[in-house]
Amino acid sequence: MSTPLAKLKQEFAKKKLDAVLISSFSNIVYLTNYSGFSKEEREAYLFITRLAAKRAKNQQYILTDGRYSQAIKKLVHNFKSIEISSKLSFEKALKQLIKKYRVKRMGFEGNNLTFLEHKKLSSRFNDLNHFSLNNLRAIKNKEEVSKIEKACVLSDKTFDYILKKIKLGVSEKEIANEIEFFIKKQGGDISFKPIVAFGKNSAIPHHQTSNQRLASSGQFVLLDFGVKLNNYCSDMTRTIFFGKPTAEQKRMYQTVLESQKKAIQQFSNLTIKQLDKGIKASKIDKIAREHIISKGYKTIPHSLGHGIGIDVHEAPRLSPKSKDILKVGMVFSIEPGIYIPNLGGVRIEDLVVLEKKGPRLLTHSPKNLIEL
Amino acid sequence: MSTPLAKLKQEFAKKKLDAVLISSFSNIVYLTNYSGFSKEEREAYLFITRLAAKRAKNQQYILTDGRYSQAIKKLVHNFKSIEISSKLSFEKALKQLIKKYRVKRMGFEGNNLTFLEHKKLSSRFNDLNHFSLNNLRAIKNKEEVSKIEKACVLSDKTFDYILKKIKLGVSEKEIANEIEFFIKKQGGDISFKPIVAFGKNSAIPHHQTSNQRLASSGQFVLLDFGVKLNNYCSDMTRTIFFGKPTAEQKRMYQTVLESQKKAIQQFSNLTIKQLDKGIKASKIDKIAREHIISKGYKTIPHSLGHGIGIDVHEAPRLSPKSKDILKVGMVFSIEPGIYIPNLGGVRIEDLVVLEKKGPRLLTHSPKNLIEL
Missing domain, CATH: 3.90.230.10 (Creatinase/methionine aminopeptidase superfamily)
Known part of the structure; x- marks a missing residue:
């Protein structure tokens, strides 16, 4: 059975991305099965590296704040969790991940990140590429x-x-x-x-x-x-x-x-x-x-x-x-x-x-x- | 009493904008009192010119599709309505308005338009300026x-x-x-x-x-x-x-x-x-x-x-x-x-x-x- 993550990784190869940042509520649900986040406020991101295709858990992350720590621990097993806080901002955490995995080309959801969110990211990272998961979701397993x-x-x-x-x-x-x-x-x-x-x-x-x-x-x-x-x-x-x-x-x-x-x-x-x-x-x-x-x-x-x-x-x-x-x-x-x-x-x-x-x-x- | 539209227009003057494009569900509700649109899909825009401050209705527009025509006619009196259809796309209608009012500097909601929506607009219009209505809404009448x-x-x-x-x-x-x-x-x-x-x-x-x-x-x-x-x-x-x-x-x-x-x-x-x-x-x-x-x-x-x-x-x-x-x-x-x-x-x-x-x-x- 073609899992959502397996499908996502095929997409990686095609676009030659080193990692992707997933921000939309529906795609986070699609990839984690967890739906506790707000649909209207930005409360979580997924960061998934190309390597995740082979070595699974160690290369895919869920970034969210302390309110969700317990739920994530209990319900999301295939992602490593990083807690965003006043000490570790999302941008800082993302920067560390990008460094760790030597990410050059990173994908992001162009139909989900707002103009200002993208602007903030692009001031820090050079090679941002918009991509869409929407068509991947069209075929159901x-x-x-x-x-x-x-x-x-x-x-x-x-x-x-x-x-x-x-x-x-x-x-x-x-x-x-x-x-x-x-x-x-x-x-x-x-x-x-x-x-x-x-x-x-x-x-x-x-x-x-x-x-x-x-x-x-x-x-x-x-x-x-x-x-x-x-x-x-x-x-x-x-x-x-x-x-x-x-x-x-x-x-x-x-x-x-x-x-x-x-x-x-x-x-x-x-x-x-x-x-x-x-x-x-x-x-x-x-x-x-x-x-x-x-x-x-x-x-x-x-x-x-x-x-x-x-x-x-x-x-x-x-x-x-x-x-x-x-x-x-x-x-x-x-x-x-x-x-x-x-x-x-x-x-x-x-x-x-x-x-x-x-x-x-x-x-x-x-x-x-x-x-x- | 300071109406939402009056407040918006003060903001115009400050930013030297000729017109603004409002896209967020909540700000459309704020300015029109109409809440029938979907929160999750892009179904409507407001286009408001600087002139609207003086001459009201003739310079402010609501752009939406035929599904909402009857409701808008009945419930939104202070906006002229433009029907978006397969014949008149949103971009085309917007272009006509910009030409009509000789708009040079146009504001848009940078924390609401997505990266791709902005990209599409910016390929057609030069002077796009992000602005936020959110602080305006903080003080209630x-x-x-x-x-x-x-x-x-x-x-x-x-x-x-x-x-x-x-x-x-x-x-x-x-x-x-x-x-x-x-x-x-x-x-x-x-x-x-x-x-x-x-x-x-x-x-x-x-x-x-x-x-x-x-x-x-x-x-x-x-x-x-x-x-x-x-x-x-x-x-x-x-x-x-x-x-x-x-x-x-x-x-x-x-x-x-x-x-x-x-x-x-x-x-x-x-x-x-x-x-x-x-x-x-x-x-x-x-x-x-x-x-x-x-x-x-x-x-x-x-x-x-x-x-x-x-x-x-x-x-x-x-x-x-x-x-x-x-x-x-x-x-x-x-x-x-x-x-x-x-x-x-x-x-x-x-x-x-x-x-x-x-x-x-x-x-x-x-x-x-x-x-x-």
């Missing part, structure tokens, strides 16, 4: 897929639970809270704030869950939520109907469902050889999009899907302009939608893992139009 | 103080509620969930994940709330949590005792309480003139710290406090090395603590606003040692 799958199991359970709570008089916020509380009581976390949209609000793809109440029947109820479990995310959308849908509302729903099925079907149609080479993400996006347009609706006003893992949105991206190639091992959402202003919207979203045998759905909640 | 105060009211209410839930057999996670659910049911949000620490765990200042259960009496229960309401945060810590404390445990608690009182008292001792000039944050930190040491305990292993507002941690910082000056209008925490490994810890945290009349507490939950 079995362990990662299994973690995402467990998050999906809890999503399905949550959907089943929440259906019983959708009643006349309830508010979007209340439903969103119920989703969140259920997930947390089950030991999970939410991967993003649940989107709950009644009626007209479902026509806004990025609706901010409001205090609006379910005041009458005859409307769509859109639920878009995700679970975070063992650092990995799920993401799922279902649209149900409160009351009896009209023929046009049914047609709208069926069109979205067909669009999703067509996109997923496309993977099954590939030969083993084609699948091994990969397929353009933009092509899958196009298939789903054109189906919707062919039925007389406006195009999907957002991407068809996104990769998911430690972050709820990560590589690859499934959109008309995407240059990403979908490959075996990738996990992503397929989420077409139709939105008609002042009327309502339908979106159906599942997670798919691309396997050698073809696509496999990770979310299993029913997709026939549920009428409540 | 009346409206902001009132928002923080409302968040504090809900914190106090939450503390009162949660006391009834602390019982033999309950887990830290369950208490943390109860805190969160209560706040959300009341229409608020949490400003950070609640820290709940039983017994030995309370000795770890940054304890990650665990599944540990309250298995026996005779231990401290530390609760550190905050509310976010109308975009503004509160933050509060109380330590209570489950069972009967020993004389030493009482002494530990009293020492922390005295340390906090001494720090706050220091502001009351200032003359109006002194207060107007401001007082060194490091001096307040020292007073609290030395009291604890004088009683034979180890020094506080963290800062005495931090500013709070839109972010739960913002300027000023109250620490031994801080160079910040505490001034009228600032809101910050005072949170001394004593932590004894394998035994337990005590921290007491309140929010204080510095007013012309002296310091005023914003959190009011009881501070006598509660025995449950």
Whole structure:
């Protein structure tokens, strides 16, 4: 199994780096499995030398302050820890490491370090090279897929639970809270704030869950939520109907469902050889999009899907302009939608893992139009 | 009343900038009061010209994509909106604005734009100048103080509620969930994940709330949590005792309480003139710290406090090395603590606003040692 560290080291060789400095929250989680640091404040760095490829632990370090010493000792075994303090600043510690390992070319995350952080580093070190780990994370190993799958199991359970709570008089916020509380009581976390949209609000793809109440029947109820479990995310959308849908509302729903099925079907149609080479993400996006347009609706006003893992949105991206190639091992959402202003919207979203045998759905909640 | 925009414009004059580009989530909230954007993805920018000082709306812009058009129209009235799309990229829109207003010197947030974002901009625009809004936000106006105060009211209410839930057999996670659910049911949000620490765990200042259960009496229960309401945060810590404390445990608690009182008292001792000039944050930190040491305990292993507002941690910082000056209008925490490994810890945290009349507490939950 290709571990995150093994993948990182292949990247080293390609870029001819002597060491890398990892600063982003998500990549620290990816490489250490530890997620106790703040996402918003700079609390830790990883420093990994090229040599680490061969001799493991002695050449890879985690730099953080005393607040985390106990946790790191207990939970992060494959990194040596260096405690940053008022006596040993991060810059000083880094300087020592660079000297110790005679690092000339050092990589850093150019899409994570800020302008000022980079400026400070570059005044001390000459050969700084920005690199990105983001594409490395796009292909998941079995362990990662299994973690995402467990998050999906809890999503399905949550959907089943929440259906019983959708009643006349309830508010979007209340439903969103119920989703969140259920997930947390089950030991999970939410991967993003649940989107709950009644009626007209479902026509806004990025609706901010409001205090609006379910005041009458005859409307769509859109639920878009995700679970975070063992650092990995799920993401799922279902649209149900409160009351009896009209023929046009049914047609709208069926069109979205067909669009999703067509996109997923496309993977099954590939030969083993084609699948091994990969397929353009933009092509899958196009298939789903054109189906919707062919039925007389406006195009999907957002991407068809996104990769998911430690972050709820990560590589690859499934959109008309995407240059990403979908490959075996990738996990992503397929989420077409139709939105008609002042009327309502339908979106159906599942997670798919691309396997050698073809696509496999990770979310299993029913997709026939549920009428409540 | 000094509005955020008025303050920003004073800053313009000082730095001789023709326009600024605002990119950080918190500063966008500060200037627009709109908080619907993602904190983790780059979804919006503000572009504000120097002229905006005089002629308002026509010279300040919000650049974001179609997902937010409706919300911006409804909620952000003092900015003109420019829709970013596949046809009009952010860079293209920015270029047009720069041309229109003949901008030569443009400011950007150096502690927010990433290395790569800056690189992309600097390849197109010559005179880019990093600047920071963070210190501007340190002094709050009346409206902001009132928002923080409302968040504090809900914190106090939450503390009162949660006391009834602390019982033999309950887990830290369950208490943390109860805190969160209560706040959300009341229409608020949490400003950070609640820290709940039983017994030995309370000795770890940054304890990650665990599944540990309250298995026996005779231990401290530390609760550190905050509310976010109308975009503004509160933050509060109380330590209570489950069972009967020993004389030493009482002494530990009293020492922390005295340390906090001494720090706050220091502001009351200032003359109006002194207060107007401001007082060194490091001096307040020292007073609290030395009291604890004088009683034979180890020094506080963290800062005495931090500013709070839109972010739960913002300027000023109250620490031994801080160079910040505490001034009228600032809101910050005072949170001394004593932590004894394998035994337990005590921290007491309140929010204080510095007013012309002296310091005023914003959190009011009881501070006598509660025995449950």
